[in-house]
Amino acid sequence: MSTETVDKPVKKESEALLSKRRKKIVSDPLNDDNPITIQVLGICSALAVTTQMKPTMVMSIAVIFVIVFSNLTISLIRKLIPNRVRIIVQLAVIATLVTLVNEVLQAFAYDMYKELSVFVGLIITNCIIMGRLEAFALANKPYDSILDGLGSGLGYAWIILAVAFFRELFGSGAIFGFEVFEAIGFSSDGWVGMDYQANGIMVTPVGAFFILGLIIWVQRNKTGYVEN
Amino acid sequence: MRQSNYYVILFSVILTVVLGGLLAATSEGLGPIQQKSIELDTKKQILGAVVEVTPEMDVIETYSKAIKSEVVDYSGNTVAEDSEGNKIVAEDVNVEKQFDKDPEERLYPVFKFYGKEGGEEIESYILPVYGNGLWDNIWGYIALDTEGKTIKGAVFAHAGETPGLGARITEDEVQARFQGKKLYNDQGELVSVQMLKGESNPESKLDEHHVDGMSGATITGNGLNAMLKNYFKHYQSYFNKKGATATL
Numbered sequence: 001m002s003t004e005t006v007d008k009p010v011k012k013e014s015e016a017l018l019s020k021r022r023k024k025i026v027s028d029p030l031n032d033d034n035p036i037t038i039q040v041l042g043i044c045s046a047l048a049v050t051t052q053m054k055p056t057m058v059m060s061i062a063v064i065f066v067i068v069f070s071n072l073t074i075s076l077i078r079k080l081i082p083n084r085v086r087i088i089v090q091l092a093v094i095a096t097l098v099t100l101v102n103e104v105l106q107a108f109a110y111d112m113y114k115e116l117s118v119f120v121g122l123i124i125t126n127c128i129i130m131g132r133l134e135a136f137a138l139a140n141k142p143y144d145s146i147l148d149g150l151g152s153g154l155g156y157a158w159i160i161l162a163v164a165f166f167r168e169l170f171g172s173g174a175i176f177g178f179e180v181f182e183a184i185g186f187s188s189d190g191w192v193g194m195d196y197q198a199n200g201i202m203v204t205p206v207g208a209f210f211i212l213g214l215i216i217w218v219q220r221n222k223t224g225y226v227e228n
Numbered sequence: 229m230r231q232s233n234y235y236v237i238l239f240s241v242i243l244t245v246v247l248g249g250l251l252a253a254t255s256e257g258l259g260p261i262q263q264k265s266i267e268l269d270t271k272k273q274i275l276g277a278v279v280e281v282t283p284e285m286d287v288i289e290t291y292s293k294a295i296k297s298e299v300v301d302y303s304g305n306t307v308a309e310d311s312e313g314n315k316i317v318a319e320d321v322n323v324e325k326q327f328d329k330d331p332e333e334r335l336y337p338v339f340k341f342y343g344k345e346g347g348e349e350i351e352s353y354i355l356p357v358y359g360n361g362l363w364d365n366i367w368g369y370i371a372l373d374t375e376g377k378t379i380k381g382a383v384f385a386h387a388g389e390t391p392g393l394g395a396r397i398t399e400d401e402v403q404a405r406f407q408g409k410k411l412y413n414d415q416g417e418l419v420s421v422q423m424l425k426g427e428s429n430p431e432s433k434l435d436e437h438h439v440d441g442m443s444g445a446t447i448t449g450n451g452l453n454a455m456l457k458n459y460f461k462h463y464q465s466y467f468n469k470k471g472a473t474a475t476l
Contacts, residue, residue: 082236089243096247100254107258110265118388204392 025147029155032223036159037216041127046160046212047205049119053176056164058105058112062120064153066097067129071149073097074137081138090133091124098123128156163211171202270319271295276383277354277371278341293346295354297339302332304465323367327358331462338466341371352380355463359455362447364388366397366455370406376467379421382406384452394448405439411460413437418464420457423449 015022035041049059070093074081081089102120105113123129132152137145168174173181173196181196201207220226271291272281279294281287297318299307310316318337326334339354353376358367368384384397396402409421419437427443434440441449 080239082231082239084231085236085240089239092243092247096251099251103251103254103258103262107261107265110269113265114269 022144022147025144026151026154029148029151030158031155031219032225034155034159034219035128035131035152036156036212037219038225039128039131041131042156043212045119045122045126046156046163047208048122049116050160050164050167050208051171051203052168053161053164055112055116056160058109058116059119060153060157060161062098062101062105062116063123063126063129063156064150065101066094066123067132067153067156068146068149069097070094070129071132071137071145072142074133075140075142075145078138086138087130087134090130094129094133095124128152159212159215162215163208166211167202167207170199171207173198267319273383273385274339274354274356274369277369277381278352279344290344294342294344295339296342297337300336300338300463300466302334302336302462302465304463304467304469307335323356323358324365327365331458334462336462336466338463339369350374353467355459357455357459359451359458361386361389361397361451362394362445363390366448366451368397368455370456370459372411372467376463376470377410377412379406379409379411386448389448390445392444393442394445396442396445397448397452402442408436409439410436418457418460420453420460422453425449 029035033039036043036046045059045063050056070090073093074090077089098120101123102113102117105116105120132149136148140148165175168176169180173179173186185191186194186196199207201210268287272287274295275281275287275291279290299316299318299321301307307316316335318339321335321337323337326336337356339356340350341352341354342349343351352371352373354369354371356367356369358365360366364387366384366386366389368382370379371381372378373380382403384403386395386397389395389397405423406421411418411420413419422438424433424438424441425446426441429438429440
């Protein structure tokens, strides 16, 4: 990957590896231009996989992997791609990477594969990835594209992890399967004297909508972002 | 030049070959590991019908101690070799493929559980079952007592049932409902076990042949009922034969 960083220093001095502009490429999608909360893309997977932290974590890693490497691949061959078939080329690259992820999961994390393979397959249709390829990778150099993919992937990841945190906490009373409420005394022999009553709505996609809505509310309140 | 038809076609062909080759290589390379994962998962499911499988458990080790298997045909006779003389191993019998054949033509694996540490006596028989859910296939493993009349445990899995509805057949709580249910009525007829429609049915409805349903998943439940009834019938002659030899 790092070989691409030597970005033709012919004309002028090469840009710093993490110059201000490049830092912005990574940090923008985390907050100000978040793919989920601002661009409102990739909502379906944000609802589907976020009932628990663990599958959400796997999903995040899978998406980051796919988005970074598809961005890189498309950026590397951007000058070769015929304009008329660019969308299908993007799709082919994404689909290949997603299938790779699926195969690896099947080999090394079969339980996760059983649980997630439907959703992993749907990464192909995740608009965030296609959006980045079309909007960024087709017109930018490989290294910048990697950073852009990383930014968008992380922006996606932290939101779905946040959603999953609250959904698992209130829906199952646990974090990463660790029974939080039981540990702080919500059990028949703890000081509360009764079990934690799981909030059923958090387990359904409706719960995800609530959490997502709240996150968007808080975030827009802070950043002052207004849809125009 | 980049827009000419020749270029587009050439580009597409090369892209397809490169990506296709990459995928083929991965699939080929990871194939054996995936096969192992699937095998491990199957053994986990089989054991899961009778014991609680914990993450710490050495599934392969326990399985080799606890389970002996055989394959029988529709009339209950042991089948050791196929028509070409190859040995048939119960673990390798693809229940899904067998499911596509007529019931009389199928091979029926039987997994005999000798206790977790492997004892002398058979503690229960574990039978694979296969059927149709609402969207896709469902399957599972049912542990029966030594007479083949009472359910000792059940695990179910599915390919594409709705999460939160039909997919709940994979939940421990749903599977536990089958424990202790009886397959035969007082007259000795096979009545199987039925999952009721709707959830939280009154106690009075839940006799030894009925279990509580899953609300919103009636069709999955019906598929489950049909699957159980079919396979209990298919394995009937196996247990009848067992009974006959036991009394000899």
